[in-house]
Amino acid sequence: MPVIELNGHQIHVDDEGFLTDFEEWDEDLAKVLAAAIDIDLTDEHWKIIRFLRADYASQGQTATTRRVQAVGGVPVKKQFELFPKKPGKKMAYVAGLPKPHGCV
Amino acid sequence: MRNLVILGGGTGGTIAANRLRRRLARAAWNVTVVDQDDDHLYQPGLLLLPFGGYNAEDLIRPRRRYLSDDVDLVLADVDQVDADASQVRLHGGQMLDYDYLVIATGTSPRPDQTPGMLGDHWQRSIFDFYTLGGAEALRRRLATWTGGRLVVHVVEMPIKCPVAPLEFTFLADAYFAERELRDAVDITYVTPLDGAFTKPVAAGRLGGMLDDRGIALETDFIVDRVDGDRHMLVSMDEREVPYDLLVTVPLNMGADYIARSGLGDELNYVPVDKHTLQSKRHTNIFAIGDANDIPTSKAGSVTHFSVDTFVDNFVDHVHGRPMSRSFDGHANCFVESGRGNAMLIDFNYDTEPLPGKYPLPLLGPFTLLEESHLNHWGKLGFRWAYWNVLLPGHPMPVPTAMSMAGKQQGV
Numbered sequence: 125m126p127v128i129e130l131n132g133h134q135i136h137v138d139d140e141g142f143l144t145d146f147e148e149w150d151e152d153l154a155k156v157l158a159a160a161i162d163i164d165l166t167d168e169h170w171k172i173i174r175f176l177r178a179d180y181a182s183q184g185q186t187a188t189t190r191r192v193q194a195v196g197g198v199p200v201k202k203q204f205e206l207f208p209k210k211p212g213k214k215m216a217y218v219a220g221l222p223k224p225h226g227c228v
Numbered sequence: 229m230r231n232l233v234i235l236g237g238g239t240g241g242t243i244a245a246n247r248l249r250r251r252l253a254r255a256a257w258n259v260t261v262v263d264q265d266d267d268h269l270y271q272p273g274l275l276l277l278p279f280g281g282y283n284a285e286d287l288i289r290p291r292r293r294y295l296s297d298d299v300d301l302v303l304a305d306v307d308q309v310d311a312d313a314s315q316v317r318l319h320g321g322q323m324l325d326y327d328y329l330v331i332a333t334g335t336s337p338r339p340d341q342t343p344g345m346l347g348d349h350w351q352r353s354i355f356d357f358y359t360l361g362g363a364e365a366l367r368r369r370l371a372t373w374t375g376g377r378l379v380v381h382v383v384e385m386p387i388k389c390p391v392a393p394l395e396f397t398f399l400a401d402a403y404f405a406e407r408e409l410r411d412a413v414d415i416t417y418v419t420p421l422d423g424a425f426t427k428p429v430a431a432g433r434l435g436g437m438l439d440d441r442g443i444a445l446e447t448d449f450i451v452d453r454v455d456g457d458r459h460m461l462v463s464m465d466e467r468e469v470p471y472d473l474l475v476t477v478p479l480n481m482g483a484d485y486i487a488r489s490g491l492g493d494e495l496n497y498v499p500v501d502k503h504t505l506q507s508k509r510h511t512n513i514f515a516i517g518d519a520n521d522i523p524t525s526k527a528g529s530v531t532h533f534s535v536d537t538f539v540d541n542f543v544d545h546v547h548g549r550p551m552s553r554s555f556d557g558h559a560n561c562f563v564e565s566g567r568g569n570a571m572l573i574d575f576n577y578d579t580e581p582l583p584g585k586y587p588l589p590l591l592g593p594f595t596l597l598e599e600s601h602l603n604h605w606g607k608l609g610f611r612w613a614y615w616n617v618l619l620p621g622h623p624m625p626v627p628t629a630m631s632m633a634g635k636q637q638g639v
Contacts, residue, residue: 189450190384194494200450204464210422210448225523
């Protein structure tokens with residue numbers, strides 16, 4: 125697993141840049157990660173990110189866009205507005221979680 | 229007497245019932261299977277039916293005939309499971325007490341979950357092929373279709389038999405070519421994934437096979453609605469894909485009684501330990517086959533391999549021993565590619581599909597991730613093995629755990 129430095133944060137990431145250690149993330153880092161994919165975080169973004177973090181802590185896997193809608197209360201369409209084109213991946217990336225299961 | 233109740237008499241429920249019946253003393257255990265009807269459908273056949281490969285009567289046999297004589301079969305819909313009381317309530321009010329419950333009710337397509345999919349255009353210009361009625365209606369439509377834009381579409385993962393929509397696309401290409409209509413047909417494959425398939429090496433090969441056949445690929449497409457009047461698929465981010473004939477794989481969900489019983493996730497799949505298939509919430513409930521949430525393909529091969537380990541673990545568990553075996557996520561799928569060819573993929577939780585030979589290194593006889601006629605005959609021959617070897621619970625001549633023997637690494 126490569127280790128990279130991002131704005132003073134030493135983080136472990138996978139080949140695609142997703143954090144591999146849950147504990148290395150904080151809200152400060154989220155802003156840096158979001159900026160890297162051209163997203164400016166608003167309260168609506170934070171609502172999803174905090175849900176994803178809490179859900180991962182209790183479930184052990186990254187919530188799908190369907191789960192963010194059903195349990196987190198943010199419609200998929202809204203997720204597309206906030207995290208354009210690839211919301212599932214972008215939300216996980218900013219929240220410092222593994223890429224959601226591609227489901228095989 | 230102790231009661232084992234198995235909900236669902238399809239591939240998983242039938243194999244589990246027959247094998248557990250042989251392992252649990254008749255004097256001490258009742259084994260009961262519940263299903264809503266007596267029609268066991270050979271689901272892999274649905275892929276070939278729209279192209280005239282099979283008729284409905286080739287694919288359906290009585291469930292009763294494939295269950296051991298001393299397994300009880302109850303034909304009824306399940307109303308609800310009361311896990312705290314260890315009881316199943318059937319429609320009509322009949323109650324079944326259980327000591328152990330096995331959930332094997334699979335997953336099914338839900339066209340009602342996508343706005344605009346069901347309605348006036350359903351089975352006129354919009355079809356599915358994962359149901360017998362859908363596959364038959366599609367065959368009638370294809371037989372008289374003279375060309376236009378064919379769109380093959382997947383709503384959302386996970387779906388049952390995730391390679392089937394790609395196979396359908398390859399077979400459609402060959403079908404139209406044979407009828408000298410291929411030049412009159414534009415084919416587009418629309419997927420919510422970021423490539424033709426999920427696993428990188430297989431996605432590359434399968435994507436190349438789409439390219440070779442002149443089939444367009446539209447990725448990252450999360451459907452918002454079908455606009456049937458305009459013949460348009462519309463995505464959440466307002467992209468539009470026009471079609472004349474839409475063959476879609478609707479959202480797949482587990483059975484509704486699972487939701488009513490509070491046993492499922494958002495898609496009605498039962499959360500289980502991925503190595504033992506034991507429910508995360510109830511130690512006397514297991515979920516096998518497509519009904520659970522394990523992170524591998526929803527496919528008959530996975531059901532078969534996982535039931536091998538499940539049966540041993542179940543016997544350990546009911547005798548108070550620790551469960552001794554661990555399922556590795558092994559899946560093995562023939563991928564029909566048209567013109568009498570197929571390829572084969574073999575993978576598990578940790579290893580993606582790789583090229584090579586299967587099941588024996590060098591000898592095969594099947595080739596992994598590469599098309600061959602023999603793979604195609606393997607797929608056709610499997611129908612016989614399904615009824616005569618797999619369902620009765622006899623050993624299949626392939627290993628349960630995935631093996632690296634014969635696979636090429638570092639590709």
